[in-house]
Amino acid sequence: MKFTLSWLKEHLDTDASLETILVALNDIGLEVEGVENPAEKMAGFKVAKVLTADKHPQADKLQVLTVDPGDGNPLQVVCGAPNARAGLVGVFGVEGAVVPANGMVLKKAAIRGVESNGMMCSVRELELGEDHDGIIELPEDAPVGTSFADYAGLDDPVIDISITPNRQDCMGVRGVARDLAAKGLGTLNPLAQVYRMTGQAVATQGRGPDVRTDDTGGCPAFFAQSVSGVTNSVAPAWMAQKLKAIGQKPISCLVDITNFVMIDLGRPLHVYDKAKLSGGLVARKAKVGEEVLALNGKTYTLDETMTVIADDAHVHDIGGIMGGEDSGVSDATTDVIIECAYFTPEHIARTGQKLGLTSDARQRFERGVDPAFLDEGLAIATWLVTEHCGGTASEVTRAGDPGVAPRNLSYDPTLTLSLAGVDVDAAEQRTILERLGFEVGDDWTVAIPSWRRDIDGPADIVEEVVRIHGLDHVPSTPLPRAPGVAQPTATPEQKIERRARRAAAARGLNEAINWSFISEKEAASVGGGDWTLANPISEEMKVMRPSLLPGLLSAAQRNMDRGASLVRLFEIGRRYFRATDGSSDERLTLGLLMAGDKAPRSWADGKAAPFDAFDAKAEALALLEAAGAPVANLQMMGEAGDAYHPGQSGTLRLGPKNILAEYGVLHPSLVKAFDLSGTVVAAQLFLNAIPAKRKTGFMRAPYAPPALQAVTRDFAFIVPEDLEADSLVRTVKGADKKNIVDARLFDVFTGAGVEPGTKSLAVEVTLQPGDKSYTEDELFAISAAVVKAAEKLGGTLRG
């Protein structure tokens, strides 16, 4: 909310400096967003008089002026304004002044061969309006030589504060003044003094306007007064100047009065042109499909939940949010109805949200205006109208009741210490509360002022006391600390995540964070998502991802478009599924993707190498191992899903159902859908499926390295071509569990010497003797067992 320093001082009798006021505003929770003094931009601009005006010798459209800047030394100025003439009093920018509109520094210069010292300014050049047809013309008696900012009353800092949603009372200058007075920065002037109202009420004549409320839920109170015989010209200068200073364009006297009262007192009003109404006004629920052309020029279609003000024929106001164009006041308006109503905050909020319509009135009503201020608000408005537009006021019609039940709560002043940690003297607490408008009983029963809808418990009173007393008095108090060093806090899942992340980075993968939502098309390419947003920000961000692959593919594609030759990306994040009970089932997953040149061209071997499925498998195994998965027990199976090349992908499982990882070459059509080319390999590790390690203490299983050296034996088997190598290796390894400690495939061969439909697999078997070396017989028996095991898979020892 914006206001000027002088405006604030209408309500607050203070000699505090601007600096003190700004600090106090921040301290009490009215955050200063900005402060600007328009006069600072006007340095070097003076009231000056044109003494002579002659034609420029070289240019038809220019004149050469002699300008008196007030110091008795007239200056020669070249000017292009058609209205420049001898005798004109205007605004002159001296050499060195900076033109507010364009930042130009005024310098002595020759214009078409004639020397010019400074500039006579237009309204637009000084950012005072849009007019640029000529230079500013001031009244002839304007004091030549004085600073223009002083003359125009611009030396008045504009303060912009942000108001938290609970403080409707500070959405009027008076509320801000009240808070500052409570802080001890001065005293609050009586309202009648601020408005220079004479002691007597405005004389009234005749019955009040015909208004009623049929919707006491949305509009509990509708107070109104008519004024007949008004002249709606321009607002008084003091009012227009205040409104202009905060960026509100003056419109007409009646409209400006409603805007002024709203900003000054936080009390929105509406004025109807009585001539444009047929019959009385009623606050009622809108009919479904009813339309209204609002003052912003847009037509809104209403529904039955919205409160409107209507006459017999039309809707004239979206209650508490925006008036209608049809019954708005104009220059020709003579008779008006002034509305001062109370709209229920929740209704206003809902209607405003549904219509997507914000306004200054809505902001105030939806936060809850002072329900006890209808009569006074209306009286002030009527006073201003009769004072500045003339006319005769009617009596006041009061339809409904705003509901001003007194609200009390019992407070204990020691709460300030126990909740805020700051000891504030009870007497000081009482003073603070009373200055804020609370009434405090001897027994600390606190009556809440009608304008403080936000106060509903003792903690709120603590907040009031502490914010005025000063939060800087809250002492920094250490939290109690458990004895000893800090205890570990990470959960097993957090440890898995951390280890997987750092292992991936150590293996040369770069961690990205991709959006959790993807497009429907992308989701469909990985099997479809369970959760689709009702109100996505774009079609690209609509479905909660069931896979990390689309995000990685998009990121890879962006990098390739930027000229990357190698992409190695990973992400740790959740995949989103729906549990059977409708709740969210979010599974922590590590996705990785590698594309481009696995190794760049090099002087050693010339060609760049592409990735293959085993690169993805290697990453998957290494990262699972780092994350603590029992890698030696994993089964290698297929069915990695449609995202992968059907023949170059696989899964790693712990038991047939628990998939810990999928990996492989991505399906060429998926790669193409993301505008990528070449072989792209990827993997997903399902971190949530990794079993947590059982806590067994720090002691390792006892171990001493065997005394005797291990021996190796090589076996080559001819096996059916479709036999998976892993099953042969596992079988061989299991052939003699006592002696065989490892089996490793070291050759795969098809071709010359190997029958079609078969292949040769060579396995190196490691044998670990116990306390005695193997005899020839023992080695023969182990070999026989290995061969026999391989035979069960259809393998024969290669001769």
Added chain:
Amino acid sequence: MTDIVALKAGLLADIGRADSLAQVEELRVGALGKQGAVTALLKTLGGMTPEERQSQGPVIHDLRESVTAAIADRKAALEQAALDEKLASEKLDMTLPVDIVPQGSVHPVSQVMDELAEIFADMGFAVATGPEIEDDWRNFTALNIPETHPARAMHDTFYFPDKDAEGCDMLLRTHTSPVQIRTMTSQEPPIRIIAPGRVYRSDSDATHTPMFHQIEGLVIDKGIHLGHLKWTLETFLKAFFERDDIVLRLRPSYFPFTEPSVEIDVGYTIEKGQRVIGGSGDAPDGGWMEVLGSGMVHRRVIENCGLNPDEWQGFAFGTGVDRLAMLKYGMNDLRAFFDGDLRWLRHYGFSALDVPTLSGGVGA
């Protein structure tokens, strides 16, 4: 006698002149082989009188030893020369580059989350998590956010058309605060947790992204007050920025789930055109910037979680993790956090070995 002297001189001269291992071997066979000249002399020893042997023996043995040593020396010298020549021929251009090993990196958001976990663990806070797809009770209602609060509007919050088993609207959590509710409804106080994670708001411009990261803190205990909150945040910020001159400014504010509510500003100074956290915001080159929202947990929130607010009270705070990362490490574009640009990731990312520790410092 003179024959032996002459033989020795001749043999040694020949060995010294030999310029190949083959020649040396030929000389060895000629001198020390079965038919060799020296061997022949050795054989004569057996037929000598003791007197002859006493005078001739040492001379002949000396001859044998000298020749043997000379052959070994010559052989070693020739081998060394051959090796030197071979090595000289194997010279490589050692300025040739080595193979490029790809350098991985940890995302700044992950790094900062690890830093936060480390700092808060020392203050006794565990890391709690919750789902990102939440119900409106935990995201709003339980946090004392009224039905008509603007944050609930479709233009701020992402909703799903689905409802959960209790009939609550499902949405993307707009803050990490629902983790407060999940913690208080599932765990007996005293509670000290932080809850970092992804949050979502329907907002996208130069400084806002529809997805970002927050961290929430919650302490529920007996006798906890605003002073503890102030100390906790002061201590945290000092540890995080590794500066002792952190100055906080507390400003009254408003959040539906805390009362009193306090906004936390931290002082900064401008150094080389960048805001650097530290010092008083009121200093000549200084300013204040909002870094955290916080307050004492509203008694209605405590009640909503089934706890007795007359017995338990505490504080909560929240801030943006991305923002903390930006303030500490100097990135200035939030959108780049979620773009996956490898150049950016390599520049602003962290090494796998930069594990934050208290002894090594949490910053890297």
